[in-house]
Amino acid sequence: MEAATMAWTAAGVGMALVYWFVWVMGAAEVKGKRAVDLKMGSITNDKVKDKYTQYWSFFRRPKETATTEASAEKVPAFVDTFYNLVTDIYEWGWGQSFHFSPSLPGRSHREATRVHEERVADLLQAKPGQRLLDVGCGVGGPMRAIAAHSGSNVVGITINEYQVNRARAHNRKAGLDSRCEVVCGNFLSMPFSDASFDGAYSIEATCHAPRLQDVYGEVFRVLKPGGLYVSYEWVTTSLYRADNPEHVEAIHGIERGDALPGLRRQDEIASIAKEVGFEVLKELDLALPPALPWWTRLKMGRIAYWRNSLVVRVLTMLRIAPKGVCEVHEMLYETAQHLTRGGETGIFTPMHMVLLRKPVESK
Numbered sequence: 001m002e003a004a005t006m007a008w009t010a011a012g013v014g015m016a017l018v019y020w021f022v023w024v025m026g027a028a029e030v031k032g033k034r035a036v037d038l039k040m041g042s043i044t045n046d047k048v049k050d051k052y053t054q055y056w057s058f059f060r061r062p063k064e065t066a067t068t069e070a071s072a073e074k075v076p077a078f079v080d081t082f083y084n085l086v087t088d089i090y091e092w093g094w095g096q097s098f099h100f101s102p103s104l105p106g107r108s109h110r111e112a113t114r115v116h117e118e119r120v121a122d123l124l125q126a127k128p129g130q131r132l133l134d135v136g137c138g139v140g141g142p143m144r145a146i147a148a149h150s151g152s153n154v155v156g157i158t159i160n161e162y163q164v165n166r167a168r169a170h171n172r173k174a175g176l177d178s179r180c181e182v183v184c185g186n187f188l189s190m191p192f193s194d195a196s197f198d199g200a201y202s203i204e205a206t207c208h209a210p211r212l213q214d215v216y217g218e219v220f221r222v223l224k225p226g227g228l229y230v231s232y233e234w235v236t237t238s239l240y241r242a243d244n245p246e247h248v249e250a251i252h253g254i255e256r257g258d259a260l261p262g263l264r265r266q267d268e269i270a271s272i273a274k275e276v277g278f279e280v281l282k283e284l285d286l287a288l289p290p291a292l293p294w295w296t297r298l299k300m301g302r303i304a305y306w307r308n309s310l311v312v313r314v315l316t317m318l319r320i321a322p323k324g325v326c327e328v329h330e331m332l333y334e335t336a337q338h339l340t341r342g343g344e345t346g347i348f349t350p351m352h353m354v355l356l357r358k359p360v361e362s363k
């Protein structure tokens, strides 16, 4: 073969490979967020690396972050930065629901996710026409499932403006925008009137609060007397040993890679809820057997991770994705290992469920 023909053939094969990795394989989990559309939220391309470095140095020592008052105050701003960095990667590689769920035999991840969300609506006994609050709503995957399942109206709050825009666009596309509303704000001080919601829920979101009392107190305030609140909490279990270096490494890894100001213990949740005035109706770790592992989906994805990191590398080289995406992707890959370790050893659960009620006689 002539040199020129060989060069053209190689170029053709190269282009086909790029097309395959980026447009075909890069379409990952959910149609609608493709690798070529990866952005870093509202951070401009030239600021991505700096923002990532700032984030990483802030969350290097998670427990200190929660305990010193000055740095606890900065947590919501850094959580906002975190979601600017990860929201598109999450949507691309996981879907529109940013949480885990127990695997269900013979059912897809998508179905298992929906069942885990509908369980919230059922626990709340949500009814058509009721007004529910989604505390830390992400891009609204759970909100749409819960509104569709129960017929209720849902108002979501998130600290991240980029997520607000994504959630509103998804709500419109799903034809649910008349029943699903999204507000940008801090769940530690919410822009809602007292006693203005029939029910509330939070799915894997309140773990970002330095003090759980603050967010539970706000939910208590905005609920009507008699209103129910369900929360899926990220916690360490009674199997966690602070003197076991492997345990400490996994838990620190989870905290650093997920913007957490220190994980709480499982046995703290109900007492904090009571402290702010709630009645505790139910408390259960939904990850306990007979539930199947929630971390299977993270483990099964090794080939997908490899493919995804290749895709982000190629896109960064071609300057389609901003510089810094590779570092963020690498951080998430490592976080996935720590989460898996936390699940396998049983020292961590992302689904400690509490069902709470604001007493009827309270104001």
Ligand SMILES: C=C(CC[C@@H](C)[C@H]1CC[C@H]2C3=CC[C@H]4[C@H](C)[C@@H](O)CC[C@]4(C)[C@H]3CC[C@]12C)C(C)C
Pocket (backbone or CB within 6 Å): 089, 090, 092, 093, 094, 097, 098, 099, 100, 204, 205, 207, 258, 259, 304, 305, 308, 309, 329, 332, 333, 335, 336
């Ligand atoms: C509740 C929170 C988020 C939980 C999960 C939705 C996310 C935790 C870790 C994330 C991921 C890790 C590895 C990524 C992978 C390297 C990439 O190629 C594709 C996306 C991942 C699978 C990503 C997806 C979302 C998570 C599973 C926290 C923040 C409180």
Ligand SMILES: C[S@@+](CC[C@H](N)C(=O)[O-])C[C@H]1O[C@@H](n2cnc3c(N)ncnc32)[C@H](O)[C@@H]1O
Pocket (backbone or CB within 6 Å): 076, 079, 083, 096, 097, 098, 099, 135, 136, 137, 138, 139, 140, 141, 142, 157, 158, 159, 160, 163, 185, 186, 187, 188, 202, 203, 204, 205, 206, 208, 209
């Ligand atoms: C892991 S995501 C879960 C999102 C959603 N519940 C779901 O399951 O898809 C956590 C969410 O909590 C929100 N969040 C964290 N801290 C917050 C704060 N102080 N005020 C409002 N939202 C916050 C984040 O912006 C994000 O939307």
